[in-house]
Amino acid sequence: MPSSDFTPTDHDVLMRRIADELIDGYDEEIELELEDRVVGADGTLQHDESGMPRRAYFEALFRLQGELVKLQDWVQHTGQKVVILFEGRDAAGKGGVIKRITQRLNPRVARVAALPAPNDRERTQWYFQRYVSHLPAAGEMVLFDRSWYNRAGVEKVMGFCTDDELEEFFRSVPEFEKMLVRSGIRLIKYWFSITDEEQHLRFLGRIHDPLKQWKLSPMDLESRRRWEDYTKAKEAMLERTHIPEAPWWVVQAVDKKKARLNCITHLLGQMPYREVAHPPIALPERERHDDYFRQPVPASMIVPEVY
Template structure:
């Protein structure tokens, strides 16, 4: 068993502060970090250089994702990417970085809430099927049908029979998706007990992220070992050649994002799609056109 040296109060608050900065939008992150250096002088140059290297690589990968998007659209591909992992494992962060520069009509995110009363009576996979892609689309599932193998199993939201039926059905379901022409990629984001603890503390101390903490998340902390056993069973019983699992080491958020995106790009035989040069046409002007003024009462006040 691994034993972790507990952080003292100052180290803990510094860790939480660093994690808060990590969560903000990419351009804002860089601006905050630069200001932090110039005004307070507490961030070492090596830290700044590491961040800049991260952003350079992230932007390069996002450029490749745009090429992938063009290829998916031009070749009418159908792509499904599942993101699974414990609460606060970083799934949402990597999904955000993948979709940040993409067309939401091509790359969309499916983050389904808990099933309602009607959906609970449907075939288990039915509500997920409705979100599968058409030709030329990518769908990123922020949690997926594997809820049954994880939270539903641990929290007792499904019966033993339903749980076993899921494992009988899911390999055939995924093989059917692949035979239909869907590219199916499954990621599990792996973090340590200590790292999840720290990230939960970060959410507690950040008013912009407290909404992410649900009673279910807090309960998951108590049931760490049960979730571990459920995860191990899930990987063992659903790791199939047609749709294998890929485990992302996610204790370091930035490395996890870069590694996951790099791996995702490597799963697709995409090529850059040539585009004709874009020429901006001259605006057509008519001498009798008169622009009407907007009533002052409709103008948003310029507070800033």
């Protein structure tokens, strides 16, 4: 039913305004897709036309995001505790899928943990200590954009940990994750896999795109040079930390759009979620008082309407 602020003849106008608002929300997704520019052979920025048709991609993504909202409701309603780890090489697409998962979710329920390098104090702590503080309470989902597996990847390759520290990590992490699972946390681990050629292409895209250059760090450039060292580290990590209680799942991520859809579909399949029934929402009538007067805003406070 239309709000009492509108006459019956204004109902169609109201519905159009609501539809426009929904479309504007979907435009946010299109803005994100504009990030998926690639560098052509001539060094110019182009849009990736090699993947699935845009319409089919968006239809699938919006449907899956609707299911993610149902998952979020179920997690909150049933008091689930969910941890999802996203690992992979630099430019593998971890951040892109995290954006699409969380885009339409309540940040109080689904939050992202992307920890910086440890400070001097944190380096003296138990290795897992700074990650523990980000674990979920009941009714929460935490998505780790990189995780405690930094020790088996960048720290190992770049020499930021000793061989003894790495070996202790491999001894401890299965027990740590088993403890999390026994405590009631649902732990899901994804590795995003790309080829040497694809990483090279994506790094070129960041170099040539001024909106993405901030993503490149000296560590990223060094990781490019040490591709083979990272491969050996990844293989050892997967072999020694793939346990029944918390197995690794490898996402083929050369095609970004397919990787996102496949990862979200798989994630939904890992949870026995169901749609939570909600009571109908009724918009309350606005109270009106004869002595109410809306004060005008001084012109000096108004943001100039440049557009």
